[in-house]
Amino acid sequence: MAHFEKARNLEEWLDQRLAIKTLRRVLAEEYWIPKNINFLWAMGMVLAITFGILLVSGIFLLMYYQPNIETAFDSVNYTIMQEVEFGWLWRHMHAVAASVVFLIIYIHMFTGIYYGSYKKGRELIWISGMLLFVTFSAEAFSGYMLPWGQMSYWAGMVITNLFSLGSLEFNGLVEWIRGDYVPGQAFLTRFFMLHVLLLPLAIIGLIGLHFGTLRIPHVNNQDGEEIDFDEEAKKYLAGNKKEAKVIRFQPDFLSKDMFVVSIFLIFYFYLVFWHFDFAMDPINFDPADGLKTPPHIYPEWYFLWSYEILRPFPKDPGLIAFGFAQVIFFFLPFLDKSPNVAPASRRGMFKVWFWVMLVDMIVLTVMGKLPPQGIYSSIGFVAAVIFIGLWIVLPIITKKEKAV
Amino acid sequence: MKELKILAVVVFFTLLTYWGVEPYAHSIMHVHVESEHYAYDDLEPLQKTGDATRGAEVFMNAGCIGCHGVKAAGMPAPMDPVSAAASFGVNPPDLSNAGAIFDAKFLAALIKNPAHALKVEHKFTGGRTHPMTPFYGLGGDLDQEVADIVAYLKSIAKKPEDITPKMAFETACGRCHAVKYDGWTQLGEKPKFKHKKDELLYDAKVLDYQDYLTKYMGKLPPDLSMYIRSRGEHYIKTFIENPQNLLHGTAMPRVGVTADSADKVVEYLADVGDSKRHERDSVGKMVMLYLFIFAILAYLWKQSIWRELH
Numbered sequence: 013m014a015h016f017e018k019a020r021n022l023e024e025w026l027d028q029r030l031a032i033k034t035l036r037r038v039l040a041e042e043y044w045i046p047k048n049i050n051f052l053w054a055m056g057m058v059l060a061i062t063f064g065i066l067l068v069s070g071i072f073l074l075m076y077y078q079p080n081i082e083t084a085f086d087s088v089n090y091t092i093m094q095e096v097e098f099g100w101l102w103r104h105m106h107a108v109a110a111s112v113v114f115l116i117i118y119i120h121m122f123t124g125i126y127y128g129s130y131k132k133g134r135e136l137i138w139i140s141g142m143l144l145f146v147t148f149s150a151e152a153f154s155g156y157m158l159p160w161g162q163m164s165y166w167a168g169m170v171i172t173n174l175f176s177l178g179s180l181e182f183n184g185l186v187e188w189i190r191g192d193y194v195p196g197q198a199f200l201t202r203f204f205m206l207h208v209l210l211l212p213l214a215i216i217g218l219i220g221l222h223f224g225t226l227r228i229p230h231v232n233n234q235d236g237e238e239i240d241f242d243e244e245a246k247k248y249l250a251g252n253k254k255e256a257k258v259i260r261f262q263p264d265f266l267s268k269d270m271f272v273v274s275i276f277l278i279f280y281f282y283l284v285f286w287h288f289d290f291a292m293d294p295i296n297f298d299p300a301d302g303l304k305t306p307p308h309i310y311p312e313w314y315f316l317w318s319y320e321i322l323r324p325f326p327k328d329p330g331l332i333a334f335g336f337a338q339v340i341f342f343f344l345p346f347l348d349k350s351p352n353v354a355p356a357s358r359r360g361m362f363k364v365w366f367w368v369m370l371v372d373m374i375v376l377t378v379m380g381k382l383p384p385q386g387i388y389s390s391i392g393f394v395a396a397v398i399f400i401g402l403w404i405v406l407p408i409i410t411k412k413e414k415a416v
Numbered sequence: 417m418k419e420l421k422i423l424a425v426v427v428f429f430t431l432l433t434y435w436g437v438e439p440y441a442h443s444i445m446h447v448h449v450e451s452e453h454y455a456y457d458d459l460e461p462l463q464k465t466g467d468a469t470r471g472a473e474v475f476m477n478a479g480c481i482g483c484h485g486v487k488a489a490g491m492p493a494p495m496d497p498v499s500a501a502a503s504f505g506v507n508p509p510d511l512s513n514a515g516a517i518f519d520a521k522f523l524a525a526l527i528k529n530p531a532h533a534l535k536v537e538h539k540f541t542g543g544r545t546h547p548m549t550p551f552y553g554l555g556g557d558l559d560q561e562v563a564d565i566v567a568y569l570k571s572i573a574k575k576p577e578d579i580t581p582k583m584a585f586e587t588a589c590g591r592c593h594a595v596k597y598d599g600w601t602q603l604g605e606k607p608k609f610k611h612k613k614d615e616l617l618y619d620a621k622v623l624d625y626q627d628y629l630t631k632y633m634g635k636l637p638p639d640l641s642m643y644i645r646s647r648g649e650h651y652i653k654t655f656i657e658n659p660q661n662l663l664h665g666t667a668m669p670r671v672g673v674t675a676d677s678a679d680k681v682v683e684y685l686a687d688v689g690d691s692k693r694h695e696r697d698s699v700g701k702m703v704m705l706y707l708f709i710f711a712i713l714a715y716l717w718k719q720s721i722w723r724e725l726h
Contacts, residue, residue: 047725050419052426089642090597093692100692101699119426253724264725267718274711281707285700290438297646297689298638308445313437374429378436382444 040262044241044248046233047259053231054272055120061273062113062280063219069106070208073099077158079204081197084160085299101284104292108284110152111291114314116276117145125344126366128236128353133229135345140222142342147214149315154207156312160200161296166309168195168203178328194302236353308383316380317373321400323384324393333396340403347403350410358416361409365402372398449654449661454675459525459533464563471568474561478551480511488512488572497591497603501625504547505632507591507602515569516576517587522672523569524562527551534669535660576676581684584677588656589640592629592668597641598688602626633667644689649682656681 019025027033045053076096078087092099121141124130130138153171157164172195176186191198230241239257248256259265283291290313295306311319322334352359356366372395379392475481483500485493487510493500497507514523525533531546540546553561574583585595591602599606601622609615630636643652654661656678659668673681686693 267721271714271718274714297642381441
């Protein structure tokens with residue numbers, strides 16, 4: 013057995029048993045971050061805080077929510093929204109955070125793409141981030157089923173139907189996923205389980221992995237500069253803070269993060285109290301009715317771009333394009349053939365690629381919501397083809413890119 | 417400053433996306449219907465000035481109380497709601513406050529030609545007639561008699577400012593629409609029962625009523641508990657005013673409420689479906705105040721630390 017001295021205080025007592033001083037040094041005070049960053053580098057912390065809000069508000073909602081097709085709608089809209097003290101607040105916070113978290117995820121992703129933060133040792137940061145995107149998507153979708161409103165029911169119907177895989181007619185698979193021929197009790201209970209247990213566990217695990225993947229390659233910086241972190245850390249610790257290219261995670265980086273978080277929270281709570289309809293679709297305040305299809309069925313805004321890649325094509329090609337859109341972002345580190353880690357603005361054709369991709373995804377998003385008729389259908393089709401085309405040309409233009 | 421430029425780019429693309437999927441997409445998906453300000457311009461204005469005393473007499477002789485109760489004048493409904501629904505499809509309203517809740521011009525038009533005033537003529541074709549019999553007059557000047565009845569209904573009604581949101585809802589909407597979050601059924605407010613059996617008997621009566629109503633309307637009119645969130649104020653107001661504008665061919669009649677009564681109906685629906693809206697507003701202000709202070713402190717903390725780094 014190890015030898016233990018009598019501790020003089022609680023910190024020392026804990027340190028003897030848990031090495032908390034070492035942990036604090038390694039994880040916070042001597043976890044080095046580049047100094048050359050802007051507020052976009054705080055999106056990780058904003059996401060962590062938003063996930064925290066989702067987790068806490070979700071726990072409160074779980075105390076009154078009833079996963080039963082007869083009572084789910086009323087447990088949300090009456091019990092939680094009107095009877096439970098501040099139930100409405102937790103629900104609004106949960107619903108709005110679920111929408112806003114995707115806005116921040118997209119900003120976080122496009123920041124990574126813009127600054128090339130997915131290559132030269134940072135591939136796993138990108139891939140684990142994409143895994144988080146996929147699990148967050150599943151988490152959002154399963155959560156959307158729970159109030160058992162009209163859009164819960166019909167979105168559940170449409171999305172699970174995709175698993176019949178078009179002309180392959182895997183209807184048995186669709187029934188297996190639903191646990192019934194149509195969304196019903198079995199469907200609701202299993203999506204409840206996914207939403208409150210399995211997917212949150214997966215997300216928490218993946219967040220750990222995502223942090224882990226950052227450790228060795230370190231966080232990128234605004235110029236994609238390769239930094240000798242050991243050397244720069246020495247300068248910092250020697251008191252040469254102004255010259256060092258690195259800062260401590262805590263308190264240096266964290267102080268900037270918290271300021272960005274505070275601005276984000278003002279924006280977020282403004283939406284929670286005064287502008288929530290975009291995240292709480294009015295249609296979902298009608299109880300689920302299997303005999304009454306809503307005139308417009310559309311997913312939440314953050315799924316619209318991929319929905320629009322499915323829609324303008326005939327059934328089978330549409331499903332293939334949709335499948336392509338779901339996985340292609342994972343391959344970004346390997347399709348970008350350029351060795352340059354630099355902002356897109358200095359990367360020639362890639363700069364064009366980046367902005368076209370961003371605008372194209374916004375066009376897809378808007379067309380995904382509009383009814384698939386006339387000009388909207390044509391614009392959606394062109395935007396979907398451009399999306400696929402952009403991924404085909406990416407290896408070609410990045411291969412030709414000059415070193416910077 | 418570079419960071420502000422980056423922020424401007426982020427904000428621009430965020431707002432562009434928002435504009436596309438919310439205001440723009442919704443303007444395409446949902447036809448915007450302007451309010452007609454409850455003017456009922458398609459109906460003829462009242463030609464004559466009514467006299468309430470004469471109106472009382474005309475009212476009795478016209479046979480209105482064969483179907484309608486007027487509790488305010490000591491006349492109970494001639495039938496219980498379920499029997500009335502069995503006969504007419506829907507329970508005819510008690511007219512105690514009709515003069516305050518419904519528009520005078522609308523009432524006059526309704527008395528003369530119910531299906532026309534209610535905008536449900538499309539339902540009553542091929543020999544089917546509206547269950548409310550038009551008033552053809554007692555032999556005198558029809559317009560004068562109608563004006564007198566309207567004057568009488570106004571004279572017995574409470575003053576418009578004394579009509580509560582729930583009263584407006586009850587008379588205008590509550591015989592077709594349930595509001596379960598307020599314990600409202602088409603028969604009225606559901607009483608508290610001591611014995612389960614009594615409650616079941618009551619529920620059975622509601623179901624009977626709903627069956628007749630369903631047969632009459634084609635489908636059971638929806639429960640309105642969450643309509644303030646699912647439809648919103650603008651939709652509800654323009655819909656009440658003229659259902660055909662938003663849902664062409666619907667069996668729902670134009671109910672003919674005054675603008676003031678429509679506001680009260682909306683207020684009632686908000687009290688039921690969005691009961692925490694005032695609390696939301698006041699808590700929101702406190703949270704904002706807290707966050708502004710938090711942001712100032714966070715900024716000062718950041719400045720104090722980064723002063724040494726730059």
